[in-house]
Amino acid sequence: TxxxxxxxxxxxxxxxxxxxxxxxxxxxxxxxxxxxxxxxxxxxxxxxxxxxxxxxxxxxxxxxxxxxxLGVRPGRGADALMTWRLSRGSERAEPSAVRSGQSQGADYPAVRDDHSSARSP
Structure with missing residues (x-):
């Protein structure tokens, strides 16, 4: 009890x-x-x-x-996608292009869909 x-x-x-x-x-x-x-x-x-x-x-x-x-920058736990996003400033990427690593002239990083690069809490 x-x-x-x-x-x-x-x-x-x-x-x-x-x-x-x-x-x-x-x-x-x-x-x-x-x-x-x-x-x-x-x-x-x-x-x-x-x-x-x-x-x-x-x-x-x-x-x-x-x-x-106040600003932001990649922290020690930032993966390639986070670093790339912050390097692009206010520009936005299409999530599907980022996930597949394909781009339309931009240098999107390839990121796995299973979030294996993310740290668990």
């Missing part, structure tokens, strides 16, 4: 999902599509009671990074 539980105790993964939920709430509050007088939830620092918000910071300096300065 299962032990009786009195409250939800999230795992580390569950706590990390809380960041996603907070981001979604923050975006919803910003756009106020429900025309509310204010946010229905207010995330706070429990020690001070002051409001908090998610921001993007530089991993090395911890300084805030403005949205206009």
């Amino acid at each position: 299962r032990p009786e539980r009195f409250e939800y105790q999230p795992t580390g993964r569950g706590r990390d999902l809380g960041l996603l939920m907070q981001a979604m709430v923050q975006i919803g509050d910003q756009w106020n599509l429900s025309n509310l007088e204010g946010p229905p939830l207010d995330f706070i620092d429990r020690r001070t009671g002051q409001g908090v918000k998610l921001i993007t910071v530089n991993r090395e300096t911890s300084e805030a990074v403005e949205r206009d300065h």
Whole structure:
């Protein structure tokens, strides 16, 4: 039998999902599509009671990074397809051409359909 539980105790993964939920709430509050007088939830620092918000910071300096300065690049786990996609900028490829390795003049990388190059979590 299962032990009786009195409250939800999230795992580390569950706590990390809380960041996603907070981001979604923050975006919803910003756009106020429900025309509310204010946010229905207010995330706070429990020690001070002051409001908090998610921001993007530089991993090395911890300084805030403005949205206009945010970019992406291939990470250590990027496969050939991800690297190729990022190298193309805003251009889009036809997925079927990318999967088959065939192109219409572009140098699409050949990628297997079984996603064997992808790492499992």
